[in-house]
Amino acid sequence: MSPKVTGSLLIAAAVLANLAFTALGSLFNYPDVLDEPAGEVLRSFRAHEGAVSAWFSVLALSAALFAPIAIGVRRLSAAPAMRIAVWVGIAAAVVQVIGLLRWPILVPGYAADGNADAFRTASDILGTAIGETLGYALTAAWTLLVLRALGRAFAGTWFVALGTVAAGLVAVGVISPLDLPVVDDANFIGYVLWSLWLIAFGVVLLVRGRRAVAAP
Template sequence: MTTDHTSRTATRLGGAALITATLLFAAVFVYLAKAFGYPGVLDQPAAEVLPRLLALGSTGRAVWVVYGLVPLLLLPTAFGVYAAGRQAAPQTVQVAARVAVVLAVLSAVSMMVGLLRWPSLHWELARAYAESAPPAREAITALFRASNSYLGNFIGEFLGELFLNAFFLVAAWVLRRASGPTAAARWLLRAGVAASLLGSVAMLRNAWPGLDTVAMLNNNVLPLWMLLLGLALWRHRPQAAA
């Protein structure tokens, strides 16, 4: 198997992985919005959130697990970006392709930590809350708030989205340089810069509640950008370095 063929396979798999992640993200988001009131319910107190979480049942818990594992699809996507850039010139493109892999790993781990707390830690908190007397519920509420702040807001949302936006920006630049001076590549980079800047502002929503509108806009733009990047990876033709 030639190097070009291997790179082509990697970019196609990377594109397919990101497209799949987009579709799964959209499907899970719609389900949780209808069944759980997500994401608005996250701003409610434990007395409301935990009973509603437990009411999702085994199906809802499985959906949360799927949601928490979706970020793993960033890894084949990152290797697709790496395959696109490793044969490109100059050397800075190859270095950026390696950086993209690191950013994807950091983002995937961070987001998984944040999301998987719902079918694990929070699920057990919901069970304990339903069976506990008021004094014990106060302690459960305190733990729920702490885990939301640390695992959710800081690690899952802030760090996860920080690394994700950086990955998207680097990936768009790598594909732009690896594809040559085409109009499509230039527009891909512009879209990547815009999406990353929007996401970088939206990730500050927990510190500045006034950014809720920006966060809602980002929730709509993000899937479109992921599809665009996935299609660009799928269609990419590796070019040998000069």
Template sequence: MLLIAAALVANIAFIGLGSAFDYPAILQRPPAEVLERFHDNPAVIGGWFLLLAIGAGLLAPVALKLRTAGMPAPVAGKLRTDEGVAPGAVKPRTAGLLAPAAVKPRTDEGVAPGAVKPRTAGLLAPAAVKLRAAEGVVPAAGKLRTAEWVGIAAAAVQVVGLLRWPLIVPFVDDPGTFHTLNVVMGNIVGEACGYVLTAIWTVLVARRMAVLPRVWGFVAAGAIATGLAPALALVNFAGYVLWSLWLIGLGTQQLTRARAAHASR
């Protein structure tokens, strides 16, 4: 639900800002004009920006949830080269086959060194790809830790950039100060850092998906990254639309898997 909520909240806020503030097009106007327009209705505009910040901030718990719940399984029908197990095969695994850091007793899995734990390889079929949170196992844990921190950083910089509107801009009257604020907290922190980190997080998550959502995520990430070039603003906008749909699709997939896992118990 978090993935779906993040996409919906951000897009509702974006639509509200477009209606009340002509956002983001108004940012191309002179700072004095933008500031005057904001002060005409600071409560409503600031409220929409606050909601947009909440939507952006939801990326942090989304990244944490993916860390604890596990990532989507690789493409069905391919050899699991990362684990050396063909789809559908029973995988006996000993603790000694794990990374050196995990040779000690695995209290998170309840498996002592040398004990055999048969487990089927993950397929995309609902019965075989249920989330492995109950076992405390997260595929490709190193990649997930990276994705977790990148996702949290992406959320943080965007929240910091957006919160300038409801928390600082209402008390700014000087267009020069407002312009500096927009450049530092908006263009550099919120936008440039936000675009790059969001794109990287999307690639880290999408790389373990099936072909269609993987390609979809890569395309969305690339389009989001074009936000660094002002001339490609429309491509960046389209990227965020694709990204929102991708999040909703991923959230729907996880809900379906969770229900299938619950039904199979």
């Protein structure tokens, strides 16, 4: 893939994710709705099933884009860290897609049957353990590996600083199941900053065209 395509995918992934997250927050009170009892979550889902399923599909699409993004970014550097990053990025895409697609694929059946126990099990395994915990860890790791490979020479100190702070705050989400204070807020801020970093990354690639930077 050319840097132009990679840059476009970076921007598209960030925009789609934020559109979907905003829509789900408005329609479904997501993610706060997950703090309610399983039965209440299923009733809320049933009330807007079509739209909620569609927006979760968009969110899954934005996560899936990180497989080709990881491959495209790999072409920017021959550093050892980047060779690891490509597989970490693909893994991050896979686990997040698995976690998110439970909503349009499995949850409609749970909502129709009122099967709160199955919903909780799917949420704990596919959502919390795989999609979120592994997703946070792999996303943060991919970001840090890419920054290590590209270094400050790629776009300057601001690019490294923004990505590092964002990755650190995203990684905090790994301990979210412990229900510690400010963890969820820190993770949310991390994803906002990470979205800005992705867009900035994409813009740099689009502006620079085919110019690639090798790691020191």
